[in-house]
Amino acid sequence: MTEFVPTICPYCGAGCGVLLLVKDGKVTTTTPWAEHPVGEGRLCMKGWYAHEFIYSPDRLTKPLLKVGDSFQETSWENALKVIAEKLSEAKAKDGPDSLAFLSSAKCTNEENYLLQKFVREVIGTNNIDHCARLCHASTVTGLGTAFGSGAMTNDIADIPQSDCVFVIGSDTMSQHPLAARRIILAKEMGAKLIVADPRRVQTARFADLHLKLRPGTNVALLNGIMKSILDHGWENKAFIEERTEGFAELKAVLDTVSLDEAEKITGVPKADIEKAAELYATSKASCIIYAMGITQHTTGTNNVLSIANLAMLTGNIGRPGTGVNPLRGQNNVQGSCDMGALPDLLPGYQRVTDEAKRKKVAEAWGLPDLPTQPGLTLIEIMEAIHAGKVKTMFIMGENPVVSDPDITHVEEALNKLDFLVVQDMFLTETARLADVVLPAASWAEKEGTFTGTGRRVQVLRQAIAPLGESKPDWQIIGELARAMNAEKGFIFASPKEIFEELRKVTPQYAGMDYARLSQPQGLQWPCPAEDHPGTPILHTKQFTRGKGKFHAIPYQAPAESPDAQFPLILTTGRVMTQWHTRSMTGRSPSLNAEFPEGFVEINPQDAKKFKINDKGLVEVSSRRGKIKTRARVTDKVVPGVVYIPMHYVEAAANRLTNSRFDPQAKIPELKVTAVAIKPA
Amino acid sequence: MTKCNEIVQDIVRSMLRAKLVDEVVAFGRGINESDIVPLFITDEKDAEKIVTISYYPCSLAKLVALYGDRNKKIGLVLRPCDARSLVELAKRQQVNLANIYSIGIECYGVVRAGSNSHQVYIFPDTVQMDGETKPLAEDVLAPNCRRCEYMVPTMTDVAVRLLPDGGCLVDANTEKGQAVLEAASIAVTDMPALDLTALKERAARWKEKDFGELKKMAAKDRLHYWLAQWEKCIKCYGCRNACPICYCKECYLEPEKQIVKNEALPPEALFHVGRLLHVGDSCTDCGQCEAACPMGIPVSKLYHMLYEELSPLFDYESGFDLATLPPVSTISDKDLTKTGVTLD
Amino acid sequence: MDAVQDRTFEPKIVGFLCNWCTYAGADLAGVSRLQYPANVRVIRVMCSAAVDPVFVMKALLGGADGVFVGGCHLGDCHYTRGNYFTRRRVAMVKKLLEVIGLEPERLELEWISASEGARFAEAMRDFTQKIKALGPNPVKERKVS
Incomplete structure (x- = not known):
């Protein structure tokens, strides 16, 4: 028996479709999926070889229990019993807030939904976060405040319609190759390309203008560009008037900006800043594409707000070929945020502090209320462990010992924990520090939905049975919840059933179901009703929050500056x-x-x-x-x-x-x- | 167009029923009407999924070479270019042609991957899109198809011709083909000869256009054109993975060979030229490389251009005669009579 | 730019010489104290047919200004027919060079036997002169790092 199973690549947020060739129950190879709207029958190298790790000899196939300094294999029953006991004990002894959970942007929407539900309902804390904290947390806050929706405004497939593509802080050709495909297409159809990056990333080779700014000076550069736009009268006055608010405040800050000063801070020649302003502001449709170069800063939110300012100033939003387009890193980091695997947000970006919305979610789960205080973020969790406030941790599919900043500090923290559970496919650097390790199934071994950048929700299909005794994460969480006597609310026969529940509490997903999502193109949220076609472009008539909000952002230096010792x-x-x-x-x-x-x-x-x-x-x-x-x-x-x-x-x-x-x-x-x- | 679909499906069903083959590899419906994916059919009731529309997203010959069972008898429904690739793979001992029953569908071009491929049928001068017949605008065709002059599957066991009125003609090219048609109870009819003049003229015109503008360039400009194209490369290996002629299990483009340096993006030009050296003499211009390239490098143009130069030099037409071996892995009797350092 | 006028241009030439004939010919040229330009860097191979076209292209795309392949005379091949294969491969690579926009003259094939020391020296002089006239390899104008 040989067949091709259409599914979604497990790597970047572009979310390309792949076909897995399954021969006699084994995944043999990965090929592109011609009908998929993102990949269009093309893949990058990661996509072509996405199947290779599935059968790695390092795959965990049995639960592991730490005995002394080494691990011993154990049964699922025993592993879950140990975890359930320890979690209940910790909750009883030090309170629910002494526990912290990391969810995973590599897991499906259903799994993220279920884990945050478990954390909020069974444990009773909001201490849940995941690696979005390290990549686009600033996008969620920044675009959330400016536009009302913290996601990519347009779609990858939309880029070729642009007349000017402004890439800032993204090595698109290496990191989101199928998005870079659209940038190159746009360029070959005559669009201008501006790249702002301290490195000559590969995309910069094709740029009409490469702004080599010093790391951490994004706001100075963007303010310089906006200043130049105002100086030349290139701003879109009608758009500012009709669709935005707060322009006067922004203008007040820009009035204090000088291009000479911007040149001094950023290292980008004044003439280039002006050129960028001209290209971006005078093209018919200009889009901004950005990634970690913008977000991973102590001024991350401000960087994102500045980008939003620039787009609104020129009216480059809500039309094809325009927009503010954060390229999300992980294949499901958009989804894990949508699902509320965040300490301050419930599914659908509903604040835990918003009583009406919180109660509505609680009601859907058959509970009187949910924890009301925002929980700890990733970095705060590590601090809280050092401070003795968090003593138990549960990590699903993340590897903070390599991925988090200042990992010496992270290692010390994890070693200090009373009890650590890691759920992963491999014995990662983090899993080695755990007391119990649970073997998770890989992407080819489970079903669910992934939400790519561009808000595209699409179905991941199961190609093979889980290896050994490994299990899909959603099953593990369900079983753990039941081991902790939370029968009701955690009995699901399939991810499809979980989806049916989650769309009831996630307004953006309300109109979606597996039948609709199973089409090659999936659905782009918001999709509020079952007859709603999905939304390829956000903020077309008005912003999600009503009017777009300008923010006055003065430049601030990074937390660390070079000095004599560290030059x-x-x-x-x-x-x-x-x-x-x-x-x-x-x-x-x-x-x-x-x-x-x-x-x-x-x-x-x-x-x-x-x-x-x-x-x-x-x-x-x-x-x-x-x-x-x-x-x-x-x-x-x-x-x-x-x-x-x-x-x-x-x-x-x-x-x-x-x-x-x-x-x-x-x-x-x-x-x-x-x-x-x-x-x- | 259902009638032709039906006939091809019938042939496939009959091949399976008569146990002529254990498995049939063909394109068929996936998730929806326009989602065309390769199918490995062992149960005759799945034959109904097979489609014959003008879309061909990957090389089935390569799939069979890589993942087919050599001891099994396999039926293949393919286009002439892929049928030629199958012959080239057989020359390289990658498939056992004796065990393969090939059904070739006459082809006047495929539509590019990524465009709406829902029910498109292309004929010599018309195109049917979702039931509507229109004059053929050549720019809907994939670039390699516009240069193609081998529309007729003379190298397959069975040849099928689609007709614009929805009809279908079937002929056997080989004894195996006759057995197939017998099993399907289809009378062998000699197909009326096609007048390919207009199509050859189309191929010549597009070759002149595609190659001509490059040939007219000064050599140095041409070099910089290609170097610039290759700089777009993201080293996805898509062209290699999609190419039906690229069969090596140990590929010398891979990092451990250290011929092409790793840890670099874009890869050095040798990444492209190395593959060109390996398959340029046998390229069947199926266009899979170009369709797989995320960066829009006109790969098939380059390969076809070299092939067109090498074909007369070595008197070699790739993909037809199993007995003629790839030109650089053989020498001819004529070679032995020539002295000097050139083949002239 | 005009390399013909550029007297300072000293081309880099890679020479793949067959062990049994041309390499021995080069050796003889050396022992006989015959003068020829020092532009060629010799790589000894067991047979000219062991020169994978990819080596030729690696050299030319890596910036070599010319590649010289030397083998036994036809009929003299130590491995019977290796040089017939070489001839086909060189013909193919020359076409390839033309297609991608490099001068086919940058690749030269000669049959030089072990006794033809003087011919080897002459071939080196001629080829070096030819490459000097062609000028530097245009690949070097475009830096890809």
Whole structure:
């Protein structure tokens, strides 16, 4: 028996469709899915080899229990019993807020929904967060306040209709290749391309204008561009008048901005700032595409607000080819946010502090009320462990020991816990610290829905049975809830049943069901009714919040600036074929071989200054730690900046990074760290 | 167009019923009418999913070479270019043609992946889209199809011709083909010869257009054109993975071979040229490479251009005669009579 | 730009020489103290047919200005017919060079036997001169890092 199973790629937020070739119950290969609207029969390398880790010999197939310093295999029954006892005990002894949970943007909507329900209902705390905190938390807060909806306004497929594409802080060709496809298409159809990035990322090769700004100076650059737009009268006065509010406040800040000052802060020549302003503001339809280069800053929310300002100032929103388009990182990070795997938001971005909305959700779950206080975010959880406030933790499918900033601190925290459960496919660096490890099924072994960037909800189909005794995360959570005597509300025969429940409490998903979602194109939220066709473009007639809100954002320097001891700025990112902490790509031979080890990119000028040789071993240190890695001397990075990909645990960039975070979004400043470098 | 679909489905059912084959590989309906996916059919009742519309999202010959069971008898419903690829794969010992029953469908071009492919049938000068007949606008065709002059599946066991009125003609090219038609109780009819003049003229015109503008360039400009195209590459390996002729299990484009450097984006030009060296002499211009390229590199144009140069040089037409081997892995008797360092 | 006038242009040439004939010919040229330009970097291969076209292209795309392949005379191949294969491959690569916009003259094939030391020296002089006239490999104008 041989068949192709259409499903969704497990890597980036683009959410391309793939066909898994299943032969005699085994996944044999991955091929593109021609009819899928995102991939259109094309894939990047990660997509083509997305099946490789499924049969990795490292897959966990049995629950593990830590006995002394080592793990012993145990039965599901026993593992769940131990966990249920420990969680109940902790809740009784130190209160529900002494427990914290991490959900996962690699898990389905159903799984995220179920875990946050478990946390809020069975445990009774809002201490649930996930890696969105590290990527687009600032987008959720920033675009939420400016527009009323913290998501990509347009769609990837919409980019070619643009006349000017402004990419800022995104290495699109490496990280969202199928979105980059649309940028290149737009470019070849005559659109202008502006890239703002401290590195010569591959997209920059095709740029009409490459703004090599210093890391952490996004607001200064964007304010400079807006200032120049106002100076030339390029703003869209009718749009500002009819559809927005707060312009006077913004203008007051921009009046204090000077382009000379912007040049001094950003390192981008004044003429280029003006050129960018002209290209962006005078094209018929301009879109902004951004990613971690904007969000991972102590001013992350402000960066996003500035982007929203720029789009509204020129009326580039609500039409095809325009918009503010955050490219979401994980395949389901949009969905896990939608599902309320966040400490302050219930499903559908309903605030836990909004009593009416909270009670409505509680009622749907058959409860009188839900926890009312916002819980702790990812970084705050680690702090709370150090402070002795959080003592028990449950991590579903995340690997904070590599992915979080200042991982020495994270390791110490996790070691300090009374009890840690990790649910994963592999014995990751984090799982090694756990007391109980639960084996989870892979993407090919379960059903559910994923929401890609562009708010596209689509169905993940099961291709094979779970390996060994591993189970899909939704089953594990259900069983755990039942082991903790929460029978009602956790009995689901399939993810489809979970979806039927979640769409009742998630307004954006109200009109969706599996039958509609099963079409190759899925549905884009909001889809409030069963006859609603979904929404490819947001804010067409009016903003979700009514009027778009300008925010007055003055420039603020990053938390750390280079000094005599740490004279360089470290900025982090990813490489094309590796994914985050490499728990999957590191186990995919084809992908791993392309970028097998870590490195640090350094400009030739700096290399000379610090006596660094190309391919030589170097030691990079910051206030928090040091790592050894190999140097790559290249003019890809500007002088004063070094770049390290975040994937490699043996040379982990996050040993160095700073956990200082944005006050609103609580996203850490992974993009700016003061470091020193010397030959090792 | 249901009648032709029915006939092809009938043939497939009969092949399975008569146990001529254990499995049939063909394109069929997936999730909906326009979702066309490869099917591996062992149960005759699944034959009803098979479609014959002008869309061909991947190479079935390659699928069979990679994942088909060599000891099984396999039926294949394919287009002429893919049938040629099948012959090339057989030359390279990747498929056992003796075990394959091929049903070729006459093809005047496929529609590009990504456009609406719902029920499109292309004929020499008309196109039917969702039941509506219109004059053929050549730009709906995939670029390689516009250059194609091999519309007739002469290299398959059974040849099927779709007719614009919904009808269908069937012929057997081989004894195996006759057995298939016998099993399906279809009388072997000699198909009326096609006048391919207009289609060959179309191919020549598009070749002139596609290749001509490159050939007219100064060499250096042409070099920079290709280098610029290759700079768009994101090294997805899609062209290699989609190419039916790329069969090596150990591929020398891969990092461990250290011929093409890893850890670099875009990959060095050798990534493209290396593959061109390997398959350029045998390219069947099926266009799968270009359809798989996320960055819109005109891959098939390059391969076809080289093939057109090599074909007369080596007197080699790829994909027809099983007995002629790929030109650079063989030498001819004529070679032995020539002295000097060139083949002239 | 005009390399013909550029007297300082010293081309880099990669020479793949067959162990049994051309390499021995080069050796003889050396032992005989015959003068020829030092532009060629010799790589000894067991047979000219062992020169995978990808090596030729690796050299040319990597910035070599010319590639020289030397084998036994037809009929003299140590492995009977290797050089017949070489001839086909070189013909193919020359077409490929033309298609992608590199001068086919940058690749040269010669049959030079072990006794033809003087011919080897002459072939090197001629080829170096030819490449000097062609100028630097245009691939080098575009830096991809």
